[in-house]
Amino acid sequence: MLPPFTDHFALIAGSYDVLLSDVWGVVHNGARATPEACDALIRFRKQGGNVVLITNAPRPGDVVARFIDRLGVPRDAYDGIVSSGDVTRTLIAMRAGRPVFHIGPERDLGMFEDLDAPLASLETADYAVCSGLHDDTVETPQDYHDLIERMRVRALPMICANPDIVVERGDQLVYCAGAIADLYAAAGGSVTYAGKPHRPIYEQALRMAGKARRTSPPPGRVLAIGDSVRTDLKGATAFGIDCLFITAGIHAEELGGRESPDAQALSDVFAAAGLFPRAVMRRLVW
Numbered sequence: 001m002l003p004p005f006t007d008h009f010a011l012i013a014g015s016y017d018v019l020l021s022d023v024w025g026v027v028h029n030g031a032r033a034t035p036e037a038c039d040a041l042i043r044f045r046k047q048g049g050n051v052v053l054i055t056n057a058p059r060p061g062d063v064v065a066r067f068i069d070r071l072g073v074p075r076d077a078y079d080g081i082v083s084s085g086d087v088t089r090t091l092i093a094m095r096a097g098r099p100v101f102h103i104g105p106e107r108d109l110g111m112f113e114d115l116d117a118p119l120a121s122l123e124t125a126d127y128a129v130c131s132g133l134h135d136d137t138v139e140t141p142q143d144y145h146d147l148i149e150r151m152r153v154r155a156l157p158m159i160c161a162n163p164d165i166v167v168e169r170g171d172q173l174v175y176c177a178g179a180i181a182d183l184y185a186a187a188g189g190s191v192t193y194a195g196k197p198h199r200p201i202y203e204q205a206l207r208m209a210g211k212a213r214r215t216s217p218p219p220g221r222v223l224a225i226g227d228s229v230r231t232d233l234k235g236a237t238a239f240g241i242d243c244l245f246i247t248a249g250i251h252a253e254e255l256g257g258r259e260s261p262d263a264q265a266l267s268d269v270f271a272a273a274g275l276f277p278r279a280v281m282r283r284l285v286w
Contacts, residue, residue: 002267003245005280009040012244012279013286018209018217019044020202020236021078022226023055023068026246026284030169033072037284041077044286050212051078052205054224056195056231058108058131058161058177059085079212082205084195085111088129088161091194092117099124101156103147103180104131111161122150130177130184131161141179148180152187163193163231196226197235225284233275242278 006012019041024030027037041051057064061081069075085108092100092115099120102109108131112119122128128151133139151158160181166173178193185191195201210216219240226232227246236243247261261282270276 002263003270003277003280005263007281008286009244009281009284010043010286012223013044013047013049015221016223016242017049017213017221018206018223019049019051020054020205020209020222020224020241021051021284022196022224022228022232022246023053023057023064023081024164024167025227026225027053027073027077028068028071030167031071033068034283035072036286038073038077040284040286042074045076045079050209050217052209052212053078053081054083054196054201054205055081056084056162056164056176056178058088058104058194059083059110060089061086063110080208082201082208084162084201085131087194087200087204088131088159089115090200091159091192092129095127098126101125101128102131103128103134103144104161104177105134105136108132108161122147122154122156125156127157127159129159129161130180132177133175133180136174136176139175141175141183144180144183148184148187148189151184152189155190157190157192158184160191160193161195163195163197164228165230196228196231197238199239202235202239202241223278229269229273229275233270233273233277236277237275244284245277245280246282246284247280248283 061083064081064083096116099118101122160177162177164176165178181191222241224236225244233243
C-alpha cells in the first residue's frame with residue numbers, strides 16, 4: 001500500500017519536534033540549494049522545532065557547512081550538521097597510530113587532519129578508509145577491481161566514509177564510496193560503514209538535537225527526511241523513527257520523473273525493499 005502523498009510539509013510538521021534531514025538530494029542537488037526545502041526547514045525551526053542535517057558526506061560537518069554556504073543554503077535552516085565524515089574521524093581516532101591507506105580524492109584528506117593517522121601504502125597499511133572514487137567524473141566502481149583484489153589478499157579492513165552508492169551532482173548521478181565498499185564486501189572483505197543507514201550517525205545527530213533542545217526528543221517526535229531507500233528510509237526504519245521520502249532525488253528516473261512520479265512504480269520500490277515511509281513528497285515544500 002502506498003503511503004500518503006502530501007504536497008505540503010506543514011500538514012505533518014506539527015507531529016514532530018526534531019527533523020534529521022538529508023542534505024544532498026533534499027536541501028541541494030550538488031550544484032545549488034533547493035530554496036523551497038530551505039524555507040520549509042526555516043519555518044519548522046521558527047515554530048520551535050530543531051533541524052539536524054545528517055549526511056553521508058565523507059568530510060567533517062564544518063567543512064560540509066562551508067560547502068553548502070556556497071550553494072546558498074542559509075545557516076538558519078538548521079541547528080547543526082552530522083556527517084559520515086564525523087563518524088569516520090571517531091573510528092580513525094579509535095585506531096590512533098596505526099597506518100592507514102586512503103582511497104578517494106585529495107579533497108577528502110581533511111578527515112585525517114589533527115588525528116594520529118599516518119597515511120601509508122596498501123602494502124604497509126593496517127586498514128583502509130574509502131571516501132570515494134579518485135575521479136568520480138570519469139571512473140566507475142569497476143575500475144577498482146584490481147585494487148579490491150589486492151586488499152582482499154591482505155585481508156585489509158575498510159572503513160567506508162560514505163555508504164551512498166550514487167548521489168546527484170546537478171543533473172548527473174555520480175558514484176560514491178559505498179559502491180566500492182559494497183564490491184569489497186561482496187568479495188569477502190571486512191567493511192565498517194560510517195554513515196546512514198547505520199546507527200552511529202543517528203545517535204550522534206540525536207545527541208546534537210538534544211543539546212539544542214536541552215532535552216532528548218522521544219523517537220516518536222523525530223522525523224527523518226531523505227531521498228534514498230537504501231540509506232535514508234532503511235536507516236530511519238532500523239533506528240525506529242518515521243521517514244518522509246522525497247521522490248525528486250536519486251530515484252527520480254525509476255519512479256517516472258521528478259515532476260510526476262508513478263504511484264505504482266513508487267509502491268513497487270517500497271514493496272521490494274520491505275520498507276514504507278510515513279509520507280511521500282515530490283520535494284520538501286512547506
